[in-house]
Amino acid sequence: MTPLAAGTPIEHAGTANTAARAPQLVFDHVNKAFGRSDGSSALALADVSLSIDDHKFVAVIGPSGCGKTTLLRIANGLIAPDSGTVSVKGRPPVPGPDTGFVFQGFRLIPWATVLGNVEFALETLDLSASERRDRANTYLELVGLTRWATSYPGQLSGGMKQRVALARALAGEPQMLLMDEPFASLDAQTRELMQIELLHIWNRRKPTVLFVTHSVDEALLLADTVVLMSTGRILEVIDVPLARPRQLDAARSDQDFITLRNHLWNRIRDLVLTDPASAFFGRELNQ
Amino acid sequence: MTPLAAGTPIEHAGTANTAARAPQLVFDHVNKAFGRSDGSSALALADVSLSIDDHKFVAVIGPSGCGKTTLLRIANGLIAPDSGTVSVKGRPPVPGPDTGFVFQGFRLIPWATVLGNVEFALETLDLSASERRDRANTYLELVGLTRWATSYPGQLSGGMKQRVALARALAGEPQMLLMDEPFASLDAQTRELMQIELLHIWNRRKPTVLFVTHSVDEALLLADTVVLMSTGRILEVIDVPLARPRQLDAARSDQDFITLRNHLWNRIRDLVLTDPASAFFGRELNQ
Amino acid sequence: MASASRTNQEYSALTIAATRIGFLILLLALWWLASINVARNIIPSPLATYHAAGRLFSEGRLQQGLLDSVTVYLSGYGIAILIAIPLGVAMGAFNLFGRTLEIYVYALSATPRVAFIPLIIVLLGLGIEAKVFIVMLGAVMPILINTYAGVRQADPELIEMARSVGAGRLRIFSRIVIPGAIPYVIVGLRLGATIGLINTVVAELYTAVSGLGGLLAIYGNTFRMAEYFVIVLCLAAIGVVVTESLRIIENRLGRWRD
């Protein structure tokens, strides 16, 4: 557990063996602002520095609107920072099949079938048409949507759409996975299943994962490192000292887990309730 | 706790004093199917009978794609059942200001500002323009978006959009609230704040609430009654015997809570993993 | 089809056919009233028109005119489609290109086709090439302008998604932008079909006279209003056939909305 002051460069704050390997993803003093309708601009990322090693599973948590999605879009090279640099394996990030992105709003192609949506992500890969279909079907099976392969997104429930988006990102078998609240619309059990499948994949192929979640428990269950953000800043980068495989039931009684969970919980609570910059400054958490 | 066989008419299964009051919302043998692209049709609701008393807070849980959203749309009169009847206070449901709906996909008007989106829901009410504005601002304050009143939805993060949708549904101060995973995109703390605000409102004005959630804990924390669904059927309707006000931390050690939680958890787990109709039939929950 | 009509019923093909026929009867009644109330036979009666149609048909003039016009029309319209859709997409794809060209496109489409006829005669002569070109010139504009607008209207979130899976510009356009622009393109094709038809007549009047346009000129100049109306109705019918055929394409491409 390594709480850091906000904004401190943290290039060496990752795991112990950083020096031996080139970090996969590096943010260096990144700023990004968006124009607001009143002419002012909102700082979505403020002086963000972060270094993520290869094969790490990193969870990003923070209050609503703190810049998590923006962080992921910049990491993928979809938008450019206003200042500062981002690099993936030493190069500026380029979107492509090496990186899978699960978008918060799913972003399914409405006129493509479920299968077509997954296959779409595979077309950049060097696969024959039938290999592509097989691969897409494999991942549809994984998210439990085999029976819906020929349906259109408009015919799916919210959770089913999210699973299509998940299958699409996983099917490319990328080296880096950027996942923006990928399980938010899933019921608890399906979510658990998906967590397990994700860990399976991660164990097998060891992609670097940047995983935005609203669940502290989920973050602690899945991640090597938890990044805590607020109003565009990285407040803490915390290594999770729990042994794998982890079971949530078991973890809940683990003292490290409890300490960490309470720490994060209290930190976010403070950010939401007692930070004057928060919209909920001064609100009470009592009924 | 009153587990019931699936499909049994449960008109008298609500609270003890059902006979004394007309139930607010009654589903009677409701069926609803959607056409699928292969020409077959998927049963989204199968012989659903349910009766919800006035002023009750009812949580609906169930696996992804089991028909929860469909249930809410039918309860609001947005779509008609294929067979069976639905009634609100003895009449067929008519959408309007008496019922607030938080949609799963937010459904914000992209060309209206945040304030405009909330005001839109108030125009059916008998309010002057300034009263409408005040009311909208009050609820934007409640969801912590005062500073974003003049922004457009496209300029908001996922969680902020969800809060606009929440403010819109609450601002009408309806007698019935239909909420489809209304907190799914919120971080844990904001979610807690919103839960509290919702309970405040419920305590004060006592609307009937139908609340879809994926969190068993949230269901038990908020609801009088939990409805468990699977593949279009209502499997159980369970009264939550916990005294209010409830605190999640305290509840977690309450024996009733633990029993109920484990029951629901196991039931859903069974539905997802061991029901042959489930897409995940036979999957293991181990890493 | 997903549509505003979710606010009201979708009607069966039968109901629609019935109301259309009802409306047709109303139109015929109005026409008949007009024909007996306007002086000097300017409006022929429906019956006289019907007889004239029979005459023209049995003489074979109608068929010949139709054949000539339809050949010119479909060639010009087809070429217009082949030019307008790629150009519209390119204008949407390359922002600077599109923004540069667009005012010239508007300028050209605001200039009467008739104004170019001397030039067209010099360059393409009086034959079918000139006619096809004039039809193309008319039909190309609405298709181009609609396609361009549709492409610019593409969903930026889907495009970002496509970029993130590494789709190149070509694939983004063929799989995201163009399918998303289909409703615009279809409207453009509808309008192009109607304007193309109008320009067919213009072309047949202003270059070597032929086809339905030629018949229109003959009957117009000799005040044979019944025959004239037959040709006008014939043109309207072609317009309906072509625009309704577009519905088939539209429904096919819009299946996902069901």
Added chain:
Amino acid sequence: MASASRTNQEYSALTIAATRIGFLILLLALWWLASINVARNIIPSPLATYHAAGRLFSEGRLQQGLLDSVTVYLSGYGIAILIAIPLGVAMGAFNLFGRTLEIYVYALSATPRVAFIPLIIVLLGLGIEAKVFIVMLGAVMPILINTYAGVRQADPELIEMARSVGAGRLRIFSRIVIPGAIPYVIVGLRLGATIGLINTVVAELYTAVSGLGGLLAIYGNTFRMAEYFVIVLCLAAIGVVVTESLRIIENRLGRWRD
């Protein structure tokens, strides 16, 4: 503006102006080449055209023609907008009404305006009423067809949301459906503007001859090609001014996309 151009850069107004002027110079060069290579003075040189413009301007004929034409044009176009948008919305709002009417709309828009001129003269005479009517008839179709398509294209999820808050049909249309159809309506207005202008010329040629259309006919018939080109360019310029003014409305209504 949100657009496919997210895949490429948005350029500054200055860059766009520069490339537009560059393209203009290219066009002028091509025109000049054509003028010296096409025989018999059919294409006047840019310089001759410039001089002709000066002559027409100092004689005051250009201004008078412009004034006449613009009056007819804007009246007809304005009436077309007032008719087409409500009608298009109504056709989208009342499904049966729309589906019934649409084929007649396509039929009418496929029929050359010229074909109705005798009737229009009989009913409305040769004066400004007839001209405005002809302009209206041309401009109304693209606006109507685009509006109708835009309304049918409305987002069913937003409509359901509006229904759920108790919005009546009127409010759903004014707040959800019509704003959603704006991009279509704008394209329709653009096309209507260009077709309206063409029809202004047609009207001025086929009823009492006047305005720019009249000048076009005079110079065309007397083979004064430099003057003829001045009028053609003048028409193109009006088209550009009107379609570019629509951009202001478009940008204003599309602010939320920023």
Added chain:
Amino acid sequence: SGTANAQSDEPFRLIVTHLEVPLVPNSVMDLAVELGYFEREGVDVELVRVQQTPSALAALQSGEGDMANVGIDALLQVINSGATDFRAVTSPNKSLPFLIASREEIATPQDLVGASFGVGRVGSLDHSLSTLVLASMDVDIEDTELVNLGQPNVRAQALAAGQIDATTMSIGTWAELPDTTGLHVLIDQDAYYEAAPVVNKVNAVPGNVLEDRPEDVEAVIRALVKISRDFAADPQLWVDAMSDALPQTDVAVLEMLADAFAESWSVNGGMSAAELSYTSDWLYATPDFSEIAPLELQDWVDFGPLDAVLAELGTEDAMDPADR
């Protein structure tokens, strides 16, 4: 109704199918306005300009005009189709000075065999006239490749662009062609008229105008006869008036045309019963009229107003015959 002065409350609308003062004797209508002839006869004439005869007739039918200068073929057609009250009352240019122009390679009419020949359309007046003219030169128009081209200016443009080899056009159109290198007049207007001596344009009025405004009709005819007589007497008057009206036109061209028109002024109203009968008989033999029952002269001509004018002004026997 009646013949009172109330007739002059509204302007008398005279519809012409040219857009500028034309380079033919038809110019008398425009020049009579310019030079105040109508005014002196006490009639307030307003010229309404339309492109073509059909528009002019439609305007007459709708009451948008009181008199229109139209082709006889169109007048006969429209009367046949129901406008039975229309009557020709005068002809300011009984025959348009037509000629056949061709490329220089076509040196004689015989060279037209196998060449392309532009006509308005098969059956149109210019086609029928050309047939007649070529026949008189022993050329069957069917031996040429006929191209239907519609409007006269399109025919001229097509000839100038080298897309056709020859066509009929008015002398005015020929004079206005900007560049006639490589082109020449194959058959000039005199030879043309000799071969095809038909009246082709008349001023027609609907029945209600004849009934309601007879004095105005007569005043218009009187003014036209007077100006025609003045021009016939002094061609320079026409040249001067035309150079005022069309300052950009070469005076030499005007003088050449004035010479050519010496015999063409309708000093007696241009309404010879014999010529009109000949014209209608000839028209009824052309393909366009094949299905139409011929009209008697009195069913489409009303000599009354013109005769009243001639009774007052006298007849000039040297010029166009006033036979009835």
